[in-house]
Amino acid sequence: MTSTGVDGGAPHEAHRRDDTAVPAVRSEGGGLSGLLRPDRVLGRIAQDLAERFGSVFSPETVDRYVVESHAALARTSRVTTHLPALTARFAADRLHALARAEAVVPRDVPEVLFVCVQNAGRSQMAAGMLNRRAAGRVRVRSAGSAPEEAIHPSVVAAMAEVGVDLTTEFPKPLTDEVVRAADVVIAMGCGDACPVYPGKRYEHWPLEDPAEATVEEARRIRDVVDAHVRRLMTKLHLEP
Template structure:
C-alpha cells in the first residue's frame, strides 16, 4: 500500500451510488485518500437526482461523468468497494474487497435517494476511519 491509500468505488452504471461514495470520501478525506469511481456498464450521465441530493451537502457532481471500469483502475487500488455489480467486477488477489448492499438510486426521487446517500456517508466514514486511524 502506498503512503496514500487508493479506493475504487464500483457500481453498474457509475451514475449514482459509486459517484456519491467517491464524492463523500474525497470530501471527508481532504486529500488524504486517492478516490476513483467506475461502472461495469457506464451510463451516459450521472443521475440528476443524485447531483441534486449531493448539492444539498455542498458537493458538486455536475461536472462528473460515468467512467468505465478498467483493470488498471482495480490494480491501482488498495480497496475496491462494490455496490451491486456482482460478478462483473474483476477480482485481483491481494486487494481488499468490500461489498456494500445499497439500493440503486436509478429512477428514484430525491426524497428516496437521501437515505441511500446517508447510508453511503456512514459506510464512507467507517472506511475512512479504518484507512486513516
C-alpha cells in the same frame, strides 16, 4: 539531469517500451502527428499526455490509452460536445492508475475504487463523499460495469445539498488498471464484473440503486452511503 516520474518519483526505463496489445494505426512516417485518429483534437490530447507521462510511458502507450478511452466514452455518451475534454481526463486518470499499478510512481496515500453497474449513482455518491471527508488523504476513483450516459439528476441534487458538486463528474467504464491500482475495492451490485486481485481489500456495500429515485429517496441513500464511508475511513485509520 535525471527526469522524474509523473508523481515526482524516479522514472523506470522499462516502462517506456510499447507493450500494447492493440497497436495504434499510423500513417507512413509514424510519430504522434502521423497517428490516424477521428480528429486532430485527439492528437493534441495524446501529445499533451505524452509530455506529462513521458518519463514513465512510451508515446505509443499514451496513444493507445487516448484512442481506447475516447472509444469507450463514445459508446456510452451522447454529449459529443464535451467528449474530447472527458477523454483527456479519463485517459490521464487511467495512465496515472497504470503508473501506480506497475509501481512506477510512489503510493503516497491509499487508493479506493467504488464500482457499481452504471457509475451514475451509488459509486458517484460514495466517491464524492469520501473525497469530501478525506480531503486529499485518499485517492478516490469510481467506475461502472455498464456505465450510463450521465449521473442521475436526483443524485446530483442530493449531493449538492451536502456540498459535493457532481456536475463535472461523468460515468466511466471499469478498466483493469484502476482495479490494480486500488488498495480497497468497494462493489455495489456489479456482480462478477470486477476482477479480483490478491493483496487487495474487497468489500460489498448493499445499497439501493437511485436510478429512478426522487431527490428525497436519493437523500436517504446518500445518508446510508455516508455512514459506510465514515466506517471505511476508520478502517483506513483516518478521522472522518
